[in-house]
Amino acid sequence: MLGWFGLGRNDHGREERRSRENLARQARARLLKKIGAFLLDHDLEVTQANLATAHSAFAGLNPGLERRIRRQLECGERISQSWLDRAIAVEMPVADDAVDQLAQQLEAGISHFSRSTRSARDANSDYGNALAEHVDALDATPDTNDVIASLADYARAMLERSRKAEEELRMAEDEAASLRRNLDRARRDAEVDFLTGLPNRRAFEALLEKEYREAQATVEQLCVAFCDIDLFKQVNDTHGHDAGDRVICVVADLLRAISGEKCHIARHGGEEFVLLMRGCGPKEALTRLDTEREALASRKLVNRRTKEPFGLITFSGGVADVFAYPDTRSALAAADEALYEAKQSGRDRIVLARPSA
Structure with missing residues (x-):
């Protein structure tokens, strides 16, 4: 009988x-079918890049790209190769590891070079000082003969050469310091969105991991939210891309007003922003974001170039409680899905993500 039960358990496990x-x-079969249909329906080449792009969108690895594709289709627009390339440039994560590694190697090289030149300059300076003392001693000798005089001339020439080398090393050290400053500036520039001055996606993702660990350690609440300007394509089509950029800046400034030590705003790409609110529960986060949504909807924006009104400019948002999900990636996906729900249910609203039971 025991053997019979044992076989039953094994069969059940199998x-x-x-x-x-x-x-x-x-x-996997559904994913492959979806990827294949996407490429064939839009007459896209079956290349490694296109396969990777479709996989990242439809496997849930890049919800922003998936939503951008979905919006394009909902507008009845064709997805061409050029459109897809532009979408990838905005939505695909940048391979920052290689850049960071190169920057670290460069910084280490600069540090080593700076230490070496400083050490060589100090040693050369000490040698020059000692040589100068010997020259002075030779000059002070009362019975200096021709040999001593020649040695003194030679020592003076060596001293002059030593001082010149010391100056060159000092200049090299200054150049290394300048390189370090330029590297630091480039690193900061790589984390700032050039249009709005807000942190960019790269900076936000690093900040999210840092805030996530710290909030875990201090047992604080942590919420993430996505915001997306409604019907932004119509703004660009009607008023032009320059005017569209100004609208993006208006929304950026509006959201920047609620940022602070524990509330961080970043431009995630295109007309989309992402927020991280620490020490703030999901309902409070929704309320704060909803207040800014109402503030934008009440404004009457005008195209400064044409003096024509933009009409109603609004944004939609999705908020998620980060610790209600297994990890930060899942929380971001939930906030993104809540944003999509806000768009589908009429736009100009904020939706709170509901964790599955």
Whole structure:
């Protein structure tokens, strides 16, 4: 009887494994079918880049790109290769690891060079000082003969050469310091959005991980939110891209007003912004964001170039409680899904993500 029960348990375990494997195969098959249909329907080449792009969008790795594709289709627009390339430039994560590694190597090289030149300059300075003392001593000798005089002339020439080398090393050290300052400036520039002056996606993702760890340690609440300007394509089509950029800056300034030590705003790409609110529960985060939404909707914006009104400019948003999800990636995906729900339910509203039970 015990053996019979044992076989039953083993059979049940095998059935569970087979069931999970079947589900995984079905999910892969659906994903492959979706990727293939996407490329064929839009007459896109089957290249490594296009396959990687489609996979990142439809496998949930890049919800922003998936939403951008979905919006394009909802507008009845065709997805061309040029459009997809532009979308990738905005939405695909930058491979920052290689850049950071190169910057670290460069910084280490500058530090080593700076230490070496400083050490060489100090040693050269000490040598020059000692040589100068010997020259002075030779000059002070009353019975200096021709040999001593020649040695003194030679020592003076060596001293002059030593001082020149010391000056060159000092200049090299100054150049290394300048390189370090330029590297620091370039690193800061790489984390700032050139249009709005807000942190960019790269900076936000690093900040999110830092705030996540610190909020865990201090047992603080942490919320993330996505905001997206409604019907932004119409603004660009009607008023031009320069006017569209000004609208983006208006929304950036509006959101910047609620930023602070524990509330961080970044431009995530295109007309989309992302917020991180620490020490703030989901309902409070929704209320704060909703206040700014109402403030924008009440403004009457005018195209400064043409003096024509933009009409009603609004944004939609999705808020998620980060610690209601297994990790930061899941929380970002939930906020993104809540944003999509806000768009689908009429726009100009903020939706709170609901964690699945």
